[in-house]
């Protein structure tokens with residue numbers, strides 16, 4: 001059985017991917033220092049899969065501790081690297097913290113890939129590498145634009161580091177560019193746990209709907225789009241998760257013709273912020289308390305994916321609609337309300 005090391009396994013996308021890997025017969029271990037998450041998420045993973053997952057509470061920026069995980073698990077066949085800081089605004093305020101955490105952890109891992117001859121490496125990238133594209137939908141060959149934030153630079157630099165690494169090493173790599181992952185596992189046993197006031201749209205919607213936030217703002221309705229609000233490609237987190245299993249299978253089956261392959265992971269549909277809100281109101285039956293506010297600096301106006309390459313090459317079939325994404329996110333928010341520790345969570349008391 002293949003053994004996959006998932007970094008950031010307690011996080012939003014990592015936890016959903018662990019479930020998908022286990023359901024597809026993989027043995028999984030996780031490493032997460034819980035700087036942005038709680039290991040309590042494994043209770044949910046265990047309920048869904050019936051499996052206990054071993055997590056190493058290790059900071060990947062610590063090389064010796066990271067190396068020790070590989071010494072203890074010499075049979076690791078692949079790595080899926082999610083662990084990173086991801087808040088765009090925070091990265092503008094604390095750029096060095098972002099460059100250090102996201103790049104040092106990546107380099108430490110790649111050193112271990114080299115040292116232990118790990119054949120397969122999958123990296124969490126982002127459509128942020130396309131910036132404000134001249135033409136939509138974007139394909140994998142759409143030229144990258146300069147990043148809008150230090151966070152964005154860590155993704156662009158991460159891609160470059162892996163590209164160069166793969167030329168000089170035996171490992172084969174896959175870069176997955178996510179669009180806007182939202183929603184929760186259909187079992188509602190795991191989902192997103194934003195820390196503090198959510199910066200992202202869907203947690204802002206669900207927290208407003210449940211009354212945790214009094215009101216939310218739509219950042220701008222004067223863009224050149226069909227209703228004036230920004231356009232995004234929302235994709236269910238479980239569909240994103242399954243693409244990781246397919247990426248590992250693609251590498252294992254020797255189907256990659258390149259040392260480093262890139263895939264867009266989006267639904268291929270663009271919805272506006274106001275359309276997402278209307279869809280939420282329809283599926284939840286809740287009237288959302290929102291106002292139109294000013295534009296948020298740095299926001300991309302409109303982006304969505306051409307996902308043909310992932311669909312054809314990986315055999316990726318999308319299961320979930322925008323309605324499913326918003327309904328599962330809403331059910332998860334309602335579930336969190338019954339668990340005060342999660343519901344009231346701040347970074348320090350998550351663990």
Ligand SMILES: NC(=O)c1ccc[n+]([C@@H]2O[C@H](COP(=O)([O-])OP(=O)(O)OC[C@H]3O[C@@H](n4cnc5c(N)ncnc54)[C@H](O)[C@@H]3O)[C@@H](O)[C@H]2O)c1
Nearest residue numbers: 008011012013032033034035036037059060083084124126
């Ligand atoms: N969620 C999104 O909208 C989105 C979009 C595009 C790309 N991504 C990327 O996908 C990946 C996963 O995102 P997510 O939404 O699951 O984020 P998340 O914050 O929920 O999960 C990341 C996990 O990594 C852990 N971590 C961070 N630094 C670490 C370190 N140095 N050592 C060990 N563990 C560490 C955190 O504790 C957390 O559990 C990230 O690389 C993110 O940049 C996310």
Ligand SMILES: O=c1ccn([C@@H]2O[C@H](COP(=O)(O)OP(=O)(O)O[C@H]3O[C@H](CO)[C@@H](O)[C@H](O)[C@H]3O)[C@@H](O)[C@H]2O)c(=O)[nH]1
Nearest residue numbers: 126127128178179180199200201204217218219230273296
């Ligand atoms: O309270 C809110 C929050 C968001 N938005 C708008 O909703 C859209 C989506 O915003 P958000 O959910 O923050 O996602 P993005 O800005 O598209 O960025 C996400 O998606 C990128 C591409 O995957 C990742 O790189 C980022 O890390 C991730 O935060 C944008 O137009 C925002 O202005 C609002 O109107 N009100």
